[in-house]
Amino acid sequence: MDLLWAYEQAPPSGRGLAAVGALESRYRIQLPDDFRAYLLEAAPDKDWWHDQYYFVLWAPERIKSISDECGEPKPEEPLNPQIDNDRYLVFADFLDWCGYAYAICCSEGPDRGKVAMIGTRPHRLVAVSLASFFKLMTEDSMRLHSPGGDHYTDIT
Structure with missing residues (x-):
């Protein structure tokens, strides 16, 4: 969080507790x-x-699952x-959904907490x-802009 505050991030919403409860209840996670x-x-x-x-960075009320945001894949x-x-x-997302967005894994499995780039196919971990993710964002890392394929092999 310190990176966000140092990076002149917008003021917090103050609605975090309600957002956490709503997301956990809605998605049973x-x-x-x-x-x-x-x-x-x-x-x-x-x-x-x-x-x-x-x-x-989305307001808490806008956060939703990939399925709800993107629909079912073709x-x-x-x-x-x-x-x-x-x-x-x-x-x-990047540039108001200019091709891709970012989602965090909320499963209990080994990928819990990892962030994926979505909107490109297939989705991939970044x-x-x-x-x-926030560190890469503040650096404008190419890892977050590489929809043509993942040439980074350190995330599995």
Whole structure:
């Protein structure tokens, strides 16, 4: 969270506790600890544009599962079996959904807390944690903009 505050992030919404409860109830999940802390302490009151790199952090009320945000994939679209569309919550995008967005894994499995790039097919993991995602975001890392294929092999 310190990276967000240092990076002139928008003021928190103050509605984090309600957002956490609503998301956990709606999707029957328990949020990863760092995502829960983000919603409680730092999530913006309204969608927040980062002026320099054009990442958009979503207001808590907008956060939803990949299935709810994107619908069901078409049969011809390649899928990543590692990413369960109902267990990943979309919380940010690039340039107002200019091709892709970002979702955090809320399953109890080994990918819990990892962040995936969605909107490209197949979806792919881009960060090992929310903190790692925010660090990559503040650096405008190419890892977050590589829809043509993942040439990073450190995230499995």
